Amino acid sequence: MNFASDNSGPTHPRVWEALTRADQGYAMPYGNDPLSVSVADRLRALFDVPDAAVVLAATGTAANALALACLCPPWGRIYCHRQAHIEEDEGGAPEFFIGGGKLTLMDGAHGRFTAETLSRAIAETPNGIHSVPPAIVSLSNLSEAGTLWPLAEIAEVVGIAHRAGMAVHLDGARLSNAMAAGGYTPAELMRTGLDAVVFGGTKNGLPGVEAVILRDGAKQQELERRRKRGGHLFSKHRYLAAQMDAYLTHDLWRELAGAANDAAARLASAIGTDALIHPVEGNQIFCRLSRAAHQRLHAAGAQYYLIPEAPLEGDAHQLLGARLVCNWATTQDQIDAFSALL
16 A cells, blocks of 8 residues: 555556667667667657757756756746745755746645736736846646646646746646646647646656756757756666657556556545545545544555654544555555555
8 A cells, every 4th residue: 555656656567678678789878879869859749849959867856957947047036836846845956956046936726826826926026136037937737736737727827927028847747647637648738838848757657767848949958068067967878768768659658647547536536525635636645534544544554645744643533634646556456455444
């Protein structure tokens, strides 16, 4: 019953097969091998951005930080949700890679801000040389509350940002889950006008690779130089490329994300709507259960996070929040075992 994180899940066998094939013989390093070149072109085709700048990185933090650094000057301001990963979970990496930058945090229900909230935040930003000017809007899809951004709402945010002279970055650590849930394609996503997208694989059945896609192909050299300077250029790059190649083949990314989303829907149904904190629109569940239920679950070996952290000792009837995450390999047996202890 491991629902701690989709990072806890295993690698899909087809990915290991791809890595084994890539491990035969010799290949030029640092992304100069044929597979790395092919994967970059496949990503451009999938997202329908033929001139885009594309690189692979091994972590989502590096991918987000590299993308933002290419779009935001050291004196720029980034607008994001208060619970955004770049704010709460990346140890200041975006600001470090940017060489400055300032995050302006916005509130919003279920992990998403509204177009109105963004417009107001921009309008309330002071003008002049003594303030930090607007540069980027960053959104997460799925959000940190597990909710989905519909295409129309992404397009609305992009329109507001572009009219204000800003670029838009999408943290897509769980983008596959979002696209599977929303029923849209990578090409349809890019038609909203997004300037930078991180296409994550690590949380969806890969050992560790994320793609950074910048619409402006003129940023290719800068993106590569920032990756090298930041210590994220793999010498044996073919092993990153092999993972992503398998991910793209026969839309494995969508298959795995769909399986994780379906498992979460079944688990959420067992938990019950009344216990949910946020709508379950992908592979994450946020809920409130009694301390007694948490005690039973933990005693039986269930793994997940209490949100916020709380002691298991105390009033048995008190409701405590929790986050449960399903992955492509989550089984019905795991769900049934968890449900039986509620």
